[in-house]
Amino acid sequence: MDIETVKNIAYAGMAATGFLLFLAGLTKITHGLFFARTPQEFVQDASNPKFNLEKSVGNKFREVVCKYVTPFFIGFLSILLIALIFFS
16 A cells, blocks of 8 residues: 555545534534524524434434544544655
8 A cells, every 4th residue: 555545545534534523513503403404493493392302313423423533533634644744
């Protein structure tokens, strides 16, 4: 495996894990509600107890992503930095 392949894997890994971390950040901002609603519906649904299950699922998603995906993102970032610094 040459260094270009390692760089490409690191870029792909960072893109995938970065996207998941971005979704987790958006879920944190929306307090667990997902994004399939208009802003008016979001304001109405934010305090509606009917959506407590959706909030709990969104918050659980955020917890899992932050706990298990973040180390992979840091690992891919480290691999990419090492590849760029030492093998360029």
